[in-house]
Amino acid sequence: xxxxxxxxxxxxxxxxxxxxxxxxxxxxxxxxxxxxxxxxxxxxxxxxxxxxxxxxxxxxxxxxxxxxxxxxxxxxxxxxxxxxxxxxxxxxxxxxxxxxxxxxxxxxxxxxxxxxxxxxxxxxxxxxxxxxxxxxxxxxxxxxxxxxxxxxxxxxxxxxxxxxxxxxxxxxxxxxxxxxxxxxxxxxxxxxxxxxxxxxxxxxxxxxxxxxxxxxxxxxxxxxxxxxxxxxxxxxxxxxxxxxxxxxxxxxxxxxxxxxxxxxxxxxxxxxxxxxxxxxxxxxx
Ligand code: SF4
Numbered sequence: 001x002x003x004x005x006x007x008x009x010x011x012x013x014x015x016x017x018x019x020x021x022x023x024x025x026x027x028x029x030x031x032x033x034x035x036x037x038x039x040x041x042x043x044x045x046x047x048x049x050x051x052x053x054x055x056x057x058x059x060x061x062x063x064x065x066x067x068x069x070x071x072x073x074x075x076x077x078x079x080x081x082x083x084x085x086x087x088x089x090x091x092x093x094x095x096x097x098x099x100x101x102x103x104x105x106x107x108x109x110x111x112x113x114x115x116x117x118x119x120x121x122x123x124x125x126x127x128x129x130x131x132x133x134x135x136x137x138x139x140x141x142x143x144x145x146x147x148x149x150x151x152x153x154x155x156x157x158x159x160x161x162x163x164x165x166x167x168x169x170x171x172x173x174x175x176x177x178x179x180x181x182x183x184x185x186x187x188x189x190x191x192x193x194x195x196x197x198x199x200x201x202x203x204x205x206x207x208x209x210x211x212x213x214x215x216x217x218x219x220x221x222x223x224x225x226x227x228x229x230x231x232x233x234x235x236x237x238x239x240x241x242x243x244x245x246x247x248x249x250x251x252x253x254x255x256x257x258x259x260x261x262x263x264x265x266x267x268x269x270x271x272x273x274x275x276x277x278x279x280x281x282x283x284x285x
Contacts, residue, residue, distance in 0.1 A: 020141040022149040024166050031156045032107040033163035036138050037128075038094035039108055040164065040218045043086045047160040051100075053083060053107060058099035061111045072097075072112070072125050088215035089227045093127055108157045123193060139221060143169035148176070151278075155197035165201045167221045171250035175275050178247060184280065185273035193281050196274045203271060204251065209264045211254025237261065244268045 014021030016051075026032045042050060057079060064071045079096040087094060101109030101116060105127050110133065112122035121275065124130035140149070153170070156162035165172075210216030220227035232239050232255070239258050242248060247268055255261040 011168060014146055015106075018141065019137045020144070021146050022139060022141070022150065022153070024138070024149060024153070026107075026109065027153050027156065028107075029102050029163065030102070031104045031153070031159050031162045032109055033100075033159070033166050034095075034098045034108040034110075035111070035163045035167045035219070035221070036136060036240045037098050038087075038092055039098055041087050041092050041094045042091050043088065044086055044214075045088075045217055047158075050160065053103065054083075054098065057096075057104055058101075060071055061099055067117050067120060067122060069125065072122055088218055089220050091226060092220055095126055095128070097123075097126055097210065108163070138167060139223060140166055140169040144172060148172060151197050152192055155194040155201065157198065157201075160203045161205055164217065164219070165197075165204055167219050168204060168250065169221070171204065171247070172200070174246040174250050175272065178244060179272045179275035179279055182269070182272045182276050184276035186277075191274060193278050196271075196278055199271055200273065203267070207251045207253070209248075209251070209253045209255060209260060211252060218250035234261075244272075 015023055024033060040050070042053065056207055060078060061075055064075060076096045095110075098108055099111040101107060101111075101113070108253075109116075110123065112126060112133075114121040121130060125131040126133060128136070144152075150214075152162070152166055156165065162239045205217065207216070211232075229249055229252050232242070232245060232253050234255075237255055237260075239255075239261055242261060242265055244265055248264065253264065253265065
């Protein structure tokens with residue numbers, strides 16, 4: 001018998017051309033990701049601030065008289081001179097050509113893509129080069145099951161939370177693994193799996209126990225681990241390592257008291273009980 005998760009999953013045919021079978025970068029008119037282009041690597045990251053920055057860029061790009069090398073380079077110069085260039089992760093490139101795409105400029109995407117430039121592919125001008133822009137797929141593609149990737153696509157309410165979440169493969173997997181040791185909290189009716197994933201998105205976006213609130217929301221997820229998240233320092237508050245340590249580390253946590261640690265454990269435990277329901281729905285986790 002097909003369970004609810006499988007029923008949802010078969011509506012998206014796995015794509016053999018994509019590592020892991022599920023395309024994650026462009027999802028819908030309002031949901032896409034540009035995290036590998038450094039989308040979130042901006043100082044004072046916020047949904048509204050990032051949208052405003054992208055909208056300004058997109059407007060400027062649309063007003064360019066031509067699409068030749070000089071025009072594109074002069075656009076880049078304008079971006080770099082008109083926007084703060086301090087980066088939470090200084091060695092993680094933030095591409096100046098990320099803007100807003102789609103019918104209503106409603107999601108992030110590449111301003112140099114041929115679809116927005118009368119079929120001309122300008123991505124060779126970018127720092128990564130055209131080949132990397134066309135062929136790179138982030139670790140999430142290979143790290144999470146197809147069912148879970150499809151669930152994250154379905155659950156995302158907008159591009160901002162989607163790009164932050166889809167690149168958190170280790171956090172999602174940590175939740176699923178730890179939930180395997182927790183008794184599921186039954187409710188009647190059981191929550192929609194997408195709602196459980198949205199709770200995890202909310203936790204990631206609003207986690208109040210970050211050791212570095214300024215950069216903690218941003219994730220450097222590349223395999224070179226240049227900006228890997230630091231271990232949680234339990235000794236500093238005289239505590240033993242938490243049973244949820246793996247989750248806390250993936251959330252970039254730091255605790256200033258045992259009381260704060262216990263509060264954080266209670267929040268995570270409540271979500272784990274619901275995440276345990278996901279494990280029943282997705283047999284291949
Ligand atoms: S970080 Fe991953 S999902 Fe996001 S745009 Fe890059 S390859 Fe696609």
